[in-house]
Amino acid sequence: GQQLNQSPQSMFIQEGEDVSMNCTSSSIFNTWLWYKQEPGEGPVLLIALYKAGELTSNGRLTAQFGITRKDSFLNISASIPSDVGIYFCAARFGNEKLTFGTGTRLTIIP
Amino acid sequence: EAGVAQSPRYKIIEKRQSVAFWCNPISGHATLYWYQQILGQGPKLLIQFQNNGVVDDSQLPKDRFSAERLKGVDSTLKIQPAKLEDSAVYLCASSAGQARNTIYFGEGSWLTVV
Numbered sequence: 001g002q003q004l005n006q007s008p009q010s011m012f013i014q015e016g017e018d019v020s021m022n023c024t025s026s027s028i029f030n031t032w033l034w035y036k037q038e039p040g041e042g043p044v045l046l047i048a049l050y051k052a053g054e055l056t057s058n059g060r061l062t063a064q065f066g067i068t069r070k071d072s073f074l075n076i077s078a079s080i081p082s083d084v085g086i087y088f089c090a091a092r093f094g095n096e097k098l099t100f101g102t103g104t105r106l107t108i109i110p
Numbered sequence: 111e112a113g114v115a116q117s118p119r120y121k122i123i124e125k126r127q128s129v130a131f132w133c134n135p136i137s138g139h140a141t142l143y144w145y146q147q148i149l150g151q152g153p154k155l156l157i158q159f160q161n162n163g164v165v166d167d168s169q170l171p172k173d174r175f176s177a178e179r180l181k182g183v184d185s186t187l188k189i190q191p192a193k194l195e196d197s198a199v200y201l202c203a204s205s206a207g208q209a210r211n212t213i214y215f216g217e218g219s220w221l222t223v224v
Binding site for chain 2: 004006040041042043044045048088090097098100101102103
């Protein structure tokens with residue numbers, strides 16, 4: 001089946017630092033999504049991307065849909081304590097099912 | 111607007127027992143999903159309903175898992191008999207349609223099989 005390779009698996013950063021994570025695949029997708037999941041909660045949608053090359057921001061978060069349609073990137077600027085959680089990329093082609101990455105666990109060191 | 115409701119939140123059962131999870135989607139959402147999330151992994155789709163019809167159940171282990179959405183609103187997911195490897199969070203989600211419509215997740219039902 002389709003697989004999304006997400007990296008890094010985990011990140012330990014200091015408050016105020018910028019964060020970058022990415023997701024790659026051998027398959028082409030036409031929708032890329034980024035979710036955040038906090039302990040004991042379901043995933044919450046952060047950013048949705050629908051066009052190759054698209055760059056979209058949501059506050060301090062910026063995500064890009066790769067030109068090749070096989071990858072996507074998420075950046076968080078000036079991290080704060082509430083950014084802690086697991087970030088998942090997800091992608092689909094047309095009406096096919098949504099495939100999730102394995103997640104990037106973000107920990108902020110005081 | 112009320113979110114996706116799930117119950118129970120937590121369940122511990124012995125292997126070979128049965129368990130059922132219930133989901134009530136966001137009002138008016140035609141599409142309902144059940145995902146399985148094993149610890150340390152991303153959610154994996156088990157089954158997708160469009161109204162009361164099944165759209166995709168290709169990853170549902172049909173020998174032990176079943177799901178229904180009889181009236182096109184709420185849904186139940188059943189596991190019988192449970193195995194140790196079924197320990198996971200079962201996430202229900204809904205969306206207004208498919209493709210670009212946002213998928214909203216519930217808080218999940220945490221299952222531990224001992």
